[in-house]
Amino acid sequence: MPVKVGVVGAGIFGENHLNAFRQLSYLGVAELTAVSEVNEQRAQWVEETYGCLVYRDYNEMFEKAGIDAVTVVTPDHLHRPIMLAAAAAGKHVLVEKPLDVTIEGCREMVDAAKKANVLLQVDFHKRFDPDHIALERRVAAGEFGKVLYGAVCMEDTIEVPSEWLRRWAPSSSPAWFLGVHFYDLVRWVIKSNAKTVFAKGHKGLLRDEHGVDTWDAINATVEFENGAVFTFDTSWILPKSFEAIVNQEIRLVGTKGMWEIDSQYRGSRSCVEGEGMRTWNNNFKREDVDKRGRKIFRGYGIESIEDFAYNVQALQQGATIEKLKGTYPDGEDGLEVTKIGVAVHESISTGMPVNIAP
Template identity: 35%
Template sequence: MDKVGFGLIGTGTWGETHLKLYSTDARVKLACICDINEDLVKQRAAEYGAGCWTTDYRELLARDDVQAVAIVTPDFLHREIAVAAAEAGKHILLEKPMATSVAECEAINAAVGKAGVKLMVDFHNRFNTPFTQTKLAIEAGELGELQMASLRLSDTIYVPTGMLSWAAKSTVAWFIGSHSVDLLRWFFQDEVVRVYSVARSRVLKGMGIDTPDFFHTILEFSGGAVAHVENCWILSTAFPTVFEFKVELVGSKGHVMADLSGNRMLQKYTGEGGIYPDVIGAPMVHGRAVGFAVESIRHFVDCVIEDRQPLVTGADGLAATKVICAIDESVRTGMPVEL
């Protein structure tokens, strides 16, 4: 196959990142896009040159010119569409988290297995260069045996209050804690066996958005490594970028420290004040979408065209969901949870 017909379901904030790739990669025909918001989907179709638009994902799935779909609907609306896509024989790029219950992930994996289609869950930090370089150092044995990690991935309060209309139906643990868990599983090449987490709901709840402000989580891996993960949704909007991301990994022979916060590689000071534009996530370079957030999407296109297995599978999506469910249970019970 040298060209693949794509359908996009969910054309909101992150759907637009997908559109940047599908509308500029010559191997992709953007056959159809779908959103229940008719004004939005019409506008996106015109802007990105989609072959057709619809407000009903079943219409999109029924089209022969769609061989692969990206599902970019809110966290808790993935299962039904993913199962229907598999049953329609479409390859699937599913946004993270795969789904918000273990049973939903298992239903998706069963439908994908039965249909024999490809499934990738979009944990794009496996394509983020500070982390790909870290992974190479781990694989080369430079760090020795990994012992512990400290990971802080947090958003400014703009994300739950201004960006996501559905924040109260999700949590920062689902939204970015799932990235944290996948990254650590990938680094450690190991599974989490015990989870202890503490959360607080004060600031956002006081603003009428009933979701925790933050989670502090200890993850114990089967090989004995331990990670501390901090995910918070209430950083000040005065922070230069929408997220803060710091990772430290300590091994028996060495350690690495990555700080992806702040976007200080490019600083613009104009009449609008200080601005720190994105230069590694999804910038456009001479009309071509680049950056780690589009590289994961491009990888999925590669896998469909070259008939390869994606780097992030349904098993990875399920594993991350199991851990986030355990985090929820630990917060609820105040006790560690065994997996």
């Protein structure tokens, strides 16, 4: 039996969730059973494009749609009440990153999932990138010796906060929207939680010239419990003319070696009239057709969502949440990442390093 999924939030990233479950229906793994969306235009678009039932109220969907699992793809600060309601209704839940923007919120969500005995997965898709998987494997095998330090950058172009997410960018930041991806990735690669954070932020361009009161850039230095130190440079003010929507890199140095991954530019670039020079990260998402000519998408941006359906299917076939632990980013990972995000913002406002409580 396919896993019956309901998606809450069919905005820009919600489309990826809808595509992931639609294509899993071709394999009999999942079924996009229902969607909940409060925006009329988007609701209509879902009905026309995916032909599935759209509820305006997610509680009604949980009650009436007969779904096994829910994915939460609403703005960052709106994940918590939806996840809590889904867990209370006995649904397995995949939550977009960040799990929540407060530590109490994450704890409440982890506890609610435990109480209801439902899976809580967080969509930290950087773990599904083939280059990052190779990095994790080789670090775990000790090939780099003891990891000493590293550096990450993740940057979006300015239309992301000033146009796409204009309504809720003031409730988010480059740390919440972008940094969390790599806070999680580094934790996962080096198998250590963050201990101390020192961060600086810059405000001005988005607030004064675009009327969006949020941080332009956030630079954080994080010391992990195992002694490794990583810097995380995040911003969402790259010019629109940049060669892609996102720029991202990670480098890591250990006592026996180093690795640098340009997580955006994988050696694929194009230039067509009117578009300028573009670079393509086809590892993230690429359009394809299956053997029957149906449009499908491949790449880690889709696979991390599909992974949730496979996990729920495994549970339905007799696996336990305990047995699956460690094979996917779970609520506890979401909590540890949010601890870093909270410490980053606290350090910016106090000007002091912040120790993270275990």
